[in-house]
Amino acid sequence: MRENQPFPLRGEGMPSSGSFDYVIVGAGSAGCVLAARLTEDPTARVLLLEAGTEDTDQNIKAPAALGLLFHSGVDWDYQTVEQEAAGRAFYWPRGKTLGGSSSTNVMLYARGQRDDYDSWRDEYGATGWGFDDVQPYFVRAERNNRHGPPSHGAEGPLHVEDRPYTHELSRAWVDAALAWGLPPVEDIAGASPQGAGLTQVTCRDGRRWSTADAYLRPALDRENLTVRTGALATRVIMEGSKATGVAYLRDGTEHVARADGEVVLSGGVVNSPQLLMLSGIGPSDVLREHGIDAAVVLPGVGRNLHDHVLAPVVWETRDSSDIIVDLLTPENRQQWAETGGGPFASNYAEAMAYLSVTPGVSRPDMQLTGGPTAFILSGQEMPGRPVFTMNATQLRPRSRGHLTLASTDPRDHPLIDPRYFTDPEDEATLIRGVRAVIEIGDQEPLAAFLDRPYLPAGTDLRALDDATLSDHIRTWSGTAYHPVGTCAMGTGEAAVVDPELRVHGTADLRVVDASVMPTVASGNINAPTVMIAEKAADLIRGVPAA
Helix, strand or coil: CCCCCCCCCCCCCCCCEEEEEEEEECCCCHHHHHHHHHHCCCCCCCCECCCCCCCHHHHHHHHHHHHCHHHHCCCCCEEEEECCCEEEEEEEECCCCCCHHHHCCEECCCCHHHHHHHHHHHHHHHCCCCCHHHHHHHHHEECCCCCCCCCCCCCCCCEEECCCCHHHHHHHHHHHHHHHHHEEEECCCCCCCCEEEEEECCCEEEEEHHHHHHHHHHHHCCEEEEEEEEEEEEECCCCCCCEEEEEEEEEEEEEEEEEEEEEEEECHHHHHHHHHHHCCCCCCHHHHCCCCCCEEECCCCCCCCCEEEEEEEEECCCCCCCCCCHHCCHHHHHHHHHHCCCHHHHCCEEEEEEEECCCEEEECCEEEEEEECCCCCCCCCCCCCEEEEEEEEEEECCCCEEEEECCCCCCCCCECCCCCCHHHEEEEHHHHHHHHHHHHHHCCCHHHHHEEECCCCCCCCCCHHHHHHHHHHHHCEEEEECCECCCCCCCCCCEEECCCECCCCCCCEEEHHHHCCCCCCCCHHHHHHHHHHHHHHHHHHHHCCC
């Protein structure tokens, strides 16, 4: 198998303006799923628009090359506005290619916790989105190489596997976490995971398996599917409150695609609300500020923005190796190309734990994720010598921010303000999580491999006070790449879409991506995003729930 297999995109010779049953904006984690599922009906004509390129970058397929995708041509390369609590902006990578962020992420497969989805239903009015409702869609999507029915899928398009390579330090960390008192967990993507274990990844035979691989490629020979890359949507065409098509820029020219059925936005947490506002759907003050005629006033568009934050603890190591510093050699890349094994099959985040660090709270509120290299130091620094990183992530952040337009030019990035740490409990929980990471680092067999602390500074990490750890978190934390909420699902005044993902106050317009999550799932969000798209396909087609 080659490292990547480019493919011809059907419809390139067709007129750029035309009529379709469904126009989907964004060929990412959700859009590829929708395009594949909707075109299972041979009478349904589907246009899939992607602002980015084909996924032919050779670094996409190699898991350990993921760091080379940051700030590259397949990255939207977003930055937040300066965060007042941290005194700096945060880098936000998002995939800008077929497969979206599933082509650029860390490939961790996690589903969150049962209570996440039950709260969508019970607290936000998202009827039909409780855990028992969504579990069948997780199963339908998945093809797991170890876990099987009824909790996991064995025949779905999304391959999930145990990594063919795991570094000795990752195994040592899991053993240290067990020695510290965490239970072992065999199914890190279970309904209520608690404990420590090795991660599973969305890979096939050691190679990244994005939604472009899983869903889009098998559908490309269908005559009813048209895919256009390099197509930046500029606005939804609205006739009153009814969506009738999409305008998009391609090769410097604006084109219009008409939707006889529905327009579906799958651009993600940044692009979907931006496009809604550019189309006259959003908060009245934002539309008025930019001179945009209001089609539908929806105060919640761009609001409720929240994200998981990673707070790293990093040690220099001894008597071992570092994936990036030592093992990303031409020889190991050749080994991976030939077999799918070796260090290039590492996704860096090889070990994980779920635990509660808050007194009186039994449900896990902390995720620990890391491995044998400088894994996500906010893009600020690479040590250049062997290190081990473990990140603490608060699973249910309380801070809420917003996203708004910078201008009416769709090529301009919007203003992204997650307002990190504005709720003091977020930082307090992270401090407790960092302390747990430090204590696990004192346990054998891991402690034998750890030399001196690299971050946070200090010869005795356990002696650091809360003020020092607060400064560390604000200086070194970064996004976990899990932003959600800007087109939140529900029935309240702040909701943007209803439980069938239809934009409130409109006709024939839906949003299907991570932006519809009213609260972030307690874990990595790629699998939940795929689940949302699987369920949305049934809603759009009007077929009974899985």
